[in-house]
Amino acid sequence: MLIEVPKVKEAFLKKIEKIVGPLGYSSKNLDRLNYARDSSFKATIQMKYAKVEHFPDVIAWPRSVDEVQKLVKLAVAFKMPVVPFGAGSGVCGGTIPVKGGMIIDVKKMNRLITLDTENLVVEAESGIMSMGLEDQLERRGYTLGHFPSSIICASLGGCLAARSAGQLSSRYGKIEDMVLNLEMVTGSGEVVSTRNVNNSSGFDLNQLFIGSEGTLGIITKASLRIFPQPRTRAFRSVSFKDMPTSIEAIRRFMQLGVKPAVVRLYDELDTLLLVSSKSTGGKIREHGWSDKIKEMIKFSGLKAMLHSPRLLNASGKFFSRQCAVIFMFEGHEAIVREEKEMVMDLCLEMGAQDLGEKPARHWYENRYRVSYNASPLFHTGHFTDTIEVAASWDRVPLLYEKMVQAISPHAMIMAHLSHVYTDGGALYFTFVAPLRGLKSGEKMYDLIWEKAMKTCLGAGGTISHHHGIGRLKAKYMTDEWGEGLALYKELKNYYDPHHLMNPGKLM
Ligand SMILES: Cc1cc2nc3c(=O)[nH]c(=O)nc-3n(C[C@H](O)[C@H](O)[C@H](O)COP(=O)(O)OP(=O)(O)OC[C@H]3O[C@@H](n4cnc5c(N)ncnc54)[C@H](O)[C@@H]3O)c2cc1C
Known part of the structure; x- marks a missing residue:
């Protein structure tokens, strides 16, 4: 090189x-x-x-x-x-x-500056790692409630700049919901500080900079809301016969005002691969084939099966025939008990099978592991990526179907729904395709993303829930933002008049 x-x-x-x-x-x-x-x-x-x-x-x-x-x-x-x-x-x-x-x-700027236990606010420099910040809070009995799968390798500033979401966002919100004020050095070298958002003095200036992906300036510190450590946790898991029924059940209980810390719905193929029959005491397995398919997909058979990805995706669906949902509730005992009951009652009424605690506990114990499974795939001659999109409830089922249809001819594709709110949720797709050389690999990678982004926009979805835009999705921002783009350009001219901050990103 x-x-x-x-x-x-x-x-x-x-x-x-x-x-x-x-x-x-x-x-x-x-x-x-x-x-x-x-x-x-x-x-x-x-x-x-x-x-x-x-x-x-x-x-x-x-x-x-x-x-x-x-x-x-x-x-x-x-x-x-x-x-x-x-x-x-x-x-x-x-x-x-x-x-x-x-x-x-900014990794040397990594101090926790103040911990205000009366108002439940922490102030920290932007280079602090998410895990380091959370550890320091937990030692004193608090939590930020922000647990991205990348917690060990993502900084606070990066999370703010890319508008990150943690695994427990349904309860604690995304990073932008936690920010009270922040400090940023703009592209012209001025320091700007925003004020506490609990006011109505004009609009919320924090939100101008959160998600700006380094294109307006460098975030140097922030104050964030924190929470007391949860007193208790409860785990439950169910399975439904298909995605539309599961999505409808989740919509209904979220709109009852329940706030589980974790809700993760796996589609048929994801259920087959990720939710082990051991962890459900055999309940997740309907017939012996599913384990055989799983072994083939996980090991040597994958490359051969990827000659016909559409068939592979269809057989995953056929042999699984169920969608697992895991729940974690946390907080005060009385609230946890009530929320768990409400969710379980509604799911069982809608025909779910109770899978007990184990699959959810299993997920919790391994919650940072699954994201690091990509290396073995690259070593065995494949490439992979994840695509996270979001939509309102009325669009989630169609968005899911359309995205699977678009990617299915090219790659193994599976998805889970997580980060759910009263108005909608995020779909997280994982795809795997064979890597047969640099040129063909790059071409196939670009094709899959192009199809996915166009399909998402066409189905009324938003092209990112928490990974941000970067360079990868910049060309779709005209469609994503519409007239908002003009406002962003004005902001860019104001805060970065020489257009030197992170060129080629966000738009
Ligand atoms: C295995 C894995 C799992 C992941 N899981 C999640 C997840 O669960 N949730 C999630 O939201 N994301 C996840 N991500 C994506 C990633 O961790 C997030 O996007 C995170 O916010 C990036 O933080 P970082 O500090 O690494 O930022 P970087 O990668 O260093 O930067 C990201 C962007 O922010 C800008 N930036 C960084 N720091 C600053 C600053 N101080 N001021 C201004 N701009 C800045 C950069 O210029 C860049 O545009 C995952 C990534 C991996 C590899």
Whole structure:
């Protein structure tokens, strides 16, 4: 692999060194290679074939808002693109330096600044890792309630910038629901701070910056609502005969005002692969074939079966014939008891089979593991990715059907519904296809995404519930935002007048 020479001059590096010190920056090739990609799967396909499209020229690790401000002002003076970097767990190419320039990685700004136990508010620097923040809160008896599957490898700033959702979002909300105020260094190097949102003094300025994906500036700290640690937890699981019935049941109990911490509905193929017959005491298995199909899909048979993905997807559905739903409730004992009863009564009335506690407990104990199953697939000559979209309840069943139909001819496709609210929920698709070479792999990857995004927009869905837009989905933002795009362009001109902040992302 040939790594192009950095375009920065020695004089520029000397100025960076003055701001962050000799160990606070690097233009070494190894560092430039490490920061050339995030965790997006297209970059993983390319990396497998030693293809790297874009390198940063220099990486800086500031320790304070003052240093961030000086770095941005320096970049403005030299007309150098700036890419804010949290932890690189983004899956949409959000940190890929498409125009080179300077990566500003805030991971050294990782302090929990204050914990206000009277008002239940925590203030922290944006480079703190989500797991580190949660650990510190839990040790004192609190929780943020934000548990993305990437909790060990995502920063607070990255979660805010990409509008992240944790696994318990149905109870605690998404990250944007937790923010009281934040601080950001804009693209012109000014520091802006927003005020507490519990007021009606105009509109909520926080929401201008949450989800801005580093295109307006660099978030340096935030204050967030926290909660007391839950006193108790309860687990239940059921299965329904099909997706439409399960979706309808979930809609009904969410609209009763129940707030389970976790609701995850798996489609037939996902049920077959993920919910083990052992964990349900055999209840999830209707006949002996399902385990055989599962073994074939999981091991050597997958490649052969992917010659005919449509058949594979159809047989998964045929042999499973059920959709598992797992629930976790948490909080005060009385509320947990009541919520569990209401949910279970409604599900059983609608024909669900009670699978007991085990599948839900099994999920809870392994909740951060499943996301890291991609490596074995890449090693065995496949590629995979996940597509998370969302819709209102009236559109969820059709969106699910259409997305499966669109992807089914090209890849193994399965989905679960999670992050459910009173007005709708998010569908999370996982696809797997054979990787037969760089060019054909990239082509197939792009085709699947193109079909998925167009299908989603056509079915009235939104193209992202929590992974954000990045580079991957930027070209669909005109359809997604409509007239909102003009407003964003004005904001961009105002906060990033030189258009140096994270070029090529979000639109
Ligand atoms: C295995 C796995 C599981 C995942 N599970 C989830 C999940 O459950 N829920 C979920 O929401 N996401 C999930 N993700 C996606 C990812 O973790 C989130 O998008 C997360 O918010 C990214 O955080 P990060 O710190 O790694 O950001 P990065 O990848 O570093 O950056 C993401 C974007 O935010 C910008 N950015 C980063 N920091 C700042 C800052 N301080 N100021 C301004 N802009 C900034 C970057 O420029 C980029 O555009 C998962 C990813 C992986 C790999």
